[in-house]
Amino acid sequence: MKTQAFQLTTLSQSSLQDYMDCAQRFKLRYLDRLSYPAVETEPTLENEKHQQEGEYFHRLVQQHLIGIPAEQIARFANTPNLQRWWENFQNSADLTGLKDLTGLYPEATLSAPLGRYRLLAKYDLIALRDGKAVIYDWKTYRKRPRNEWLAARMQTRIYRALLVNAGAHLNDGRPFEPEQIEMIYWFADFPEEPARFPYTAAQFTRDWDLLVKLSEEVASASTYPLTDDRQKCAFCTYRSYCERGVRAGDIDQAEAEMEADELFNVDFEQIGEIAF
Numbered sequence: 001m002k003t004q005a006f007q008l009t010t011l012s013q014s015s016l017q018d019y020m021d022c023a024q025r026f027k028l029r030y031l032d033r034l035s036y037p038a039v040e041t042e043p044t045l046e047n048e049k050h051q052q053e054g055e056y057f058h059r060l061v062q063q064h065l066i067g068i069p070a071e072q073i074a075r076f077a078n079t080p081n082l083q084r085w086w087e088n089f090q091n092s093a094d095l096t097g098l099k100d101l102t103g104l105y106p107e108a109t110l111s112a113p114l115g116r117y118r119l120l121a122k123y124d125l126i127a128l129r130d131g132k133a134v135i136y137d138w139k140t141y142r143k144r145p146r147n148e149w150l151a152a153r154m155q156t157r158i159y160r161a162l163l164v165n166a167g168a169h170l171n172d173g174r175p176f177e178p179e180q181i182e183m184i185y186w187f188a189d190f191p192e193e194p195a196r197f198p199y200t201a202a203q204f205t206r207d208w209d210l211l212v213k214l215s216e217e218v219a220s221a222s223t224y225p226l227t228d229d230r231q232k233c234a235f236c237t238y239r240s241y242c243e244r245g246v247r248a249g250d251i252d253q254a255e256a257e258m259e260a261d262e263l264f265n266v267d268f269e270q271i272g273e274i275a276f
């Protein structure tokens with residue numbers, strides 16, 4: 001199939017993660033903009049519902065953080081999953097006092113130049129507390145991923161690095177020191193087991209060097225090889241296009257491998273407003 005390649009102007013954690021996982025997937029998704037020819041995981045309906053609830057949960061938390069009272073939010077947490085996640089959110093020791101902070105930036109978007117691109121990230125929440133800038137990311141995974149897996153994700157690396165390079169306006173015009181930054185993944189089904197990732201100047205240098213190198217690679221790439229790791233294909237929407245299988249991988253296995261991460265990435269622009 002011949003496709004029209006789009007000119008890419010921005011890079012994100014999703015696109016760079018795809019590039020790292022499989023250059024062909026990056027090409028099909030971001031350059032060819034091929035729509036989704038196959039489901040990613042089975043059982044499909046149940047996973048779609050879980051994904052929608054995850055998106056809705058993000059919206060409820062965001063509404064709460066901008067001032068909607070908890071009792072009002074609770075009325076909208078009207079499925080067993082949403083109810084449990086919302087209760088966990090309210091009772092989590094790690095989130096106590098969060099909404100009373102003055103420096104709260106829910107759904108913040110930051111961007112900075114990266115080679116010929118702009119690097120863009122949407123944060124669930126940036127909270128300024130005790131002289132630190134804490135990045136919160138809400139996850140509704142059914143399994144708690146390993147910290148080692150999370151540490152290596154492009155999201156963990158990009159979100160912290162970009163806050164150093166593009167967050168000065170949140171800090172009276174002074175860039176945050178890497179040591180002031182921490183990223184916390186909070187798991188709605190594992191509320192007392194958040195994953196915490198502090199940051200150092202050495203990690204920041206390593207991350208930004210990698211991002212510059214990746215952006216140069218993306219800019220000059222002329223071939224986009226299929227991954228050698230066929231395990232990744234089982235959960236990929238393009239597997240029939242690549243002739244890497246027809247049947248979708250199982251969600252339990254996907255979450256065990258955490259290859260289904262993008263299933264639960266929330267694109268706020270696609271979430272409808274909720275009338276409160």
Ligand code: SF4
Nearest residue numbers: 022025233236239242
């Ligand atoms: S099916 Fe496999 S080779 Fe094809 S884009 Fe997806 S991950 Fe890459």
